[in-house]
Amino acid sequence: MSVFDPTYFLSNAEPSTLIGMLWFLLILDIPRYTFACISVVVYEVFRRRRKHTVVGEPLVSIVIVGHNERPTIRRCIASLREQSYRNIEIICVDDGSNDGMAEELSKLRAEGLVDGALTTNPRCGKPSACNLAFGRARGDLIVNADVDCTFDRDAIANIIAPLADPKVGAVSGNIGVRNAEESLISGLQSVEYLISISLGKRALDFFNIVTCASGAFSAFRRQALESVGGLDVGPGEDLDLTLRLRKAGWEVRFAEDAWCLTNVPATIPGFVTQRLRWERDAIRLRLRKHRDVINPTNRAFYFSEFLHNCEFLFTNIIVTFAFPFYLIWLFFQFGSGAWTILVLVMMGYVLLDFIAAGCALAAGYRPGAWRIWPYVIPYGAFNAFVMRGIRIYAYLQEWIFRTSYTDRYIPKRVLERAPWY
Amino acid sequence: MNLTVTQNSPTAHAAREVPQFLLLSSPPNLLRDDFRCRFVFGDEEVFEGIIVVNGHGADDVEAIVRRSNNFLLPIANLSDAAIPFADYHGQGASRGRLEDAVDALMRICESVRQLPESIRLNDEAEAILLARVHTRDGILAPAYDASVGRMITYPAAGLIDEPWRHADRLAEAGLLSKHFFDRFHCCPSCGSSRLNVREECSTCHSADLFDETTIHHFRCAHQAVERQFRQGEKLVCPKCSRELRHFGVDYDKPGLTTACRSCGHVNDDSLVGFVCVDCESKHDGQAVATRDWYEYKMTAVGERSLLSGEVTSRKDGRKDALDTFRLMVGQGLRISSRYDKSLTILKIAFAKADQVRKQHGERVLAQARTHALEIVRGELRDTDLVLDTEDNILVYMPETDTGQTETPHRRLIDRIRSTLRVDLGAEASLVAVEELSRLLPMHP
Numbered sequence: 001m002s003v004f005d006p007t008y009f010l011s012n013a014e015p016s017t018l019i020g021m022l023w024f025l026l027i028l029d030i031p032r033y034t035f036a037c038i039s040v041v042v043y044e045v046f047r048r049r050r051k052h053t054v055v056g057e058p059l060v061s062i063v064i065v066g067h068n069e070r071p072t073i074r075r076c077i078a079s080l081r082e083q084s085y086r087n088i089e090i091i092c093v094d095d096g097s098n099d100g101m102a103e104e105l106s107k108l109r110a111e112g113l114v115d116g117a118l119t120t121n122p123r124c125g126k127p128s129a130c131n132l133a134f135g136r137a138r139g140d141l142i143v144n145a146d147v148d149c150t151f152d153r154d155a156i157a158n159i160i161a162p163l164a165d166p167k168v169g170a171v172s173g174n175i176g177v178r179n180a181e182e183s184l185i186s187g188l189q190s191v192e193y194l195i196s197i198s199l200g201k202r203a204l205d206f207f208n209i210v211t212c213a214s215g216a217f218s219a220f221r222r223q224a225l226e227s228v229g230g231l232d233v234g235p236g237e238d239l240d241l242t243l244r245l246r247k248a249g250w251e252v253r254f255a256e257d258a259w260c261l262t263n264v265p266a267t268i269p270g271f272v273t274q275r276l277r278w279e280r281d282a283i284r285l286r287l288r289k290h291r292d293v294i295n296p297t298n299r300a301f302y303f304s305e306f307l308h309n310c311e312f313l314f315t316n317i318i319v320t321f322a323f324p325f326y327l328i329w330l331f332f333q334f335g336s337g338a339w340t341i342l343v344l345v346m347m348g349y350v351l352l353d354f355i356a357a358g359c360a361l362a363a364g365y366r367p368g369a370w371r372i373w374p375y376v377i378p379y380g381a382f383n384a385f386v387m388r389g390i391r392i393y394a395y396l397q398e399w400i401f402r403t404s405y406t407d408r409y410i411p412k413r414v415l416e417r418a419p420w421y
Numbered sequence: 422m423n424l425t426v427t428q429n430s431p432t433a434h435a436a437r438e439v440p441q442f443l444l445l446s447s448p449p450n451l452l453r454d455d456f457r458c459r460f461v462f463g464d465e466e467v468f469e470g471i472i473v474v475n476g477h478g479a480d481d482v483e484a485i486v487r488r489s490n491n492f493l494l495p496i497a498n499l500s501d502a503a504i505p506f507a508d509y510h511g512q513g514a515s516r517g518r519l520e521d522a523v524d525a526l527m528r529i530c531e532s533v534r535q536l537p538e539s540i541r542l543n544d545e546a547e548a549i550l551l552a553r554v555h556t557r558d559g560i561l562a563p564a565y566d567a568s569v570g571r572m573i574t575y576p577a578a579g580l581i582d583e584p585w586r587h588a589d590r591l592a593e594a595g596l597l598s599k600h601f602f603d604r605f606h607c608c609p610s611c612g613s614s615r616l617n618v619r620e621e622c623s624t625c626h627s628a629d630l631f632d633e634t635t636i637h638h639f640r641c642a643h644q645a646v647e648r649q650f651r652q653g654e655k656l657v658c659p660k661c662s663r664e665l666r667h668f669g670v671d672y673d674k675p676g677l678t679t680a681c682r683s684c685g686h687v688n689d690d691s692l693v694g695f696v697c698v699d700c701e702s703k704h705d706g707q708a709v710a711t712r713d714w715y716e717y718k719m720t721a722v723g724e725r726s727l728l729s730g731e732v733t734s735r736k737d738g739r740k741d742a743l744d745t746f747r748l749m750v751g752q753g754l755r756i757s758s759r760y761d762k763s764l765t766i767l768k769i770a771f772a773k774a775d776q777v778r779k780q781h782g783e784r785v786l787a788q789a790r791t792h793a794l795e796i797v798r799g800e801l802r803d804t805d806l807v808l809d810t811e812d813n814i815l816v817y818m819p820e821t822d823t824g825q826t827e828t829p830h831r832r833l834i835d836r837i838r839s840t841l842r843v844d845l846g847a848e849a850s851l852v853a854v855e856e857l858s859r860l861l862p863m864h865p
Contacts, residue, residue, distance in 0.1 A: 128638075128643065132635060
């Protein structure tokens with residue numbers, strides 16, 4: 001047996017020594033996972049008691065915006081037309097497409113599958129296209145969904161249920177990965193969605209600190225949307241809207257049983273591009289545009305808003321930036337023995353991820369979800385090295401260069417006029 | 422039609438060598454002795470055709486034909502007045518036109534003379550129609566006619582009422598062939614096809630629509646119709662209250678919407694609505710039923726049948742289906758009581774049919790019902806018999822105990838509910854023998 005064998009290491013090392021070596025895992029990761037899992041268990045116990053039901057069958061306007069989405073729009077609409085909740089109107093916006101999406105929308109309109117088909121040309125960007133559709137919507141409840149999503153038959157009924165509570169302004173739906181088996185990278189993202197959305201958002205909902213009603217699938221009370229003027233210029237318009245709704249006093253909830261499925265990037269370049277944008281948006285919005293809510297001296301400061309920002313600061317910034325320092329410290333302290341400790345840390349992640357994924361699946365199992373189990377094993381390493389690496393790079397890009405202001409997600413002519421924070 | 426043999430009956434004409442035509446209101450200078458026919462000037466005389474020379478006579482033509490009881494009479498119209506069922510139209514009473522009219526009428530008369538007496542004397546509308554088609558170039562062609570609500574007439578059918586019904590039966594029997602001509606929308610209230618088609622607001626159904634551009638304010642991502650930004654000569658964003666000064670820099674106009682002056686609603690796409698010119702009722706595009714019109718042509722079978730003097734083999738698909746269903750169920754009931762065999766009769770009703778008609782229109786309802794019928798036929802055994810009545814679908818299941826059918830019923834209804842795009846409120850129930858006579862229509 002070598003001292004570098006993890007089993008030997010575990011069985012012979014003093015507890016104090018182990019704690020000294022694995023402090024990152026023990027102090028920063030295990031509490032997070034434990035907190036999430038316990039929250040979900042408690043959540044499940046209390047959930048049925050506070051379940052709301054929408055009275056009557058109010059009209060729900062579903063807004064779908066797409067740019068060059070001709071191949072996917074029909075599938076999305078067909079899925080919405082299968083909903084058990086019948087009183088819906090579907091309004092689609094073709095945002096400056098050149099792939100024939102407008103013609104496809106016209107066909108859908110003629111077939112009676114779509115109630116409103118709007119076209120903008122040139123492309124305006126998703127936020128303003130959504131705002132146009134919000135103005136056209138007739139329902140008091142508005143669902144905004146991505147065009148590449150498909151939905152469980154009870155998704156609309158479930159996502160609007162929390163809006164029965166008049167304090168709730170927005171509800172975020174649960175998102176699963178449709179193409180989990182397309183590649184390793186999509187399989188790893190399916191684990192991430194399960195842990196961070198299905199499990200993580202339940203935990204946040206338990207403490208009423210849901211901070212992003214996802215642009216992929218969320219429901220809003222019209223009054224709430226109008227109170228904040230709809231979406232602002234993106235990117236990150238969904239996070240921005242949620243933060244503004246919270247600041248305006250509206251509660252934001254998570255509907256764990258309102259499932260939609262989406263395709264995630266299946267290639268590394270696609271994944272990296274998407275994540276860099278998301279992470280940059282988080283910095284621009286949380287620490288710049290909405291910094292007032294974390295400044296105790298500001299009039300806009302609220303403890304509940306401070307709480308969710310603390311959660312963001314801890315899980316995203318402190319844990320992310322502490323990790324490279326931990327690695328440096330390990331190699332500085334233990335030399336080549338650091339590799340053994342890293343293997344132990346990774347084993348710890350595998351264990352934690354299995355527990356977290358198990359908790360998420362136990363709370364809401366979807367048929368076929370067992371297929372993601374093989375991806376749980378490498379997920380810890382992927383999260384620790386790849387995703388944290390992307391996050392650090394994106395944060396530095398945004399802090400130093402404000403790269404989000406040149407994102408091609410929004411047309412250049414619009415971004416040039418958007419306010420800087 | 423009642424047959425009374427008069428001096429103008431087809432039998433009376435058949436023996437005459439030189440035909441006589443009734444000339445209505447003719448100026449004397451047109452007539453000379455060298456016509457191949459004779460002219461008479463009063464309908465008490467014997468005649469084989471009618472030539473209307475000016476408008477005074479046009480009003481009397483229909484009455485004269487009815488009095489004559491000869492619905493094969495050819496008619497030529499040289500007047501300005503409209504006689505839609507005339508066989509020859511030539512405006513202007515000239516000598517040349519009169520000659521042409523005489524030629525046209527003589528051709529038809531010759532053709533009529535060749536018909537067997539049993540056909541010439543037949544008072545059945547279908548036989549008369551078939552004879553008219555035969556004697557008028559073998560075609561029963563529809564013509565657009567704005568003077569009638571259905572917008573279509575069949576001039577070659579003469580005075581036969583609703584000739585398309587008879588023509589359809591003749592086509593089912595293979596005596597005529599049927600060719601699509603046109604499709605008309607019909608008013609659900611009065612059946613007229615004289616409809617004004619217009620673009621309407623999807624909310625209030627007003628036709629007072631106008632186009633309006635949308636404005637996209639770059640800075641705050643607000644996008645709405647121009648009127649919401651307009652403050653006098655200025656454009657001011659209703660979301661952030663900033664003035665929009667420069668097109669292409671502050672804002673652009675990426676779309677066009679249709680707005681309604683009556684209710685202010687903004688439509689992405691206006692709806693098509695119909696107003697009936699005859700009864701003034703208003704209808705959604707989807708609620709308006711359509712009606713197909715056909716041209717009919719004589720078939721070889723039809724010609725043989727006509728010349729042999731037998732216009733028979735009429736078929737009526739719905740009546741046949743009903744008769745078959747009655748026969749099979751009757752026989753089944755007899756076997757059931759004699760040999761103690763079980764049978765089941767199932768009724769599938771559509772509780773929400775009226776609701777679907779109101780919401781989605783007659784066409785969607787008809788499509789959904791047809792689809793439901795296909796599903797029922799697809800799910801049942803070869804030995805089961807399905808009848809589509811106006812209100813329900815009846816299924817006769819011989820040798821089937823009622824207890825065995827519960828699961829298949831449920832599966833059938835589930836299948837209909839999950840497959841159809843609209844909810845017809847399909848429900849299945851067992852039918853008692855006493856109830857059956859009430860459910861079966863008397864005659865389609």
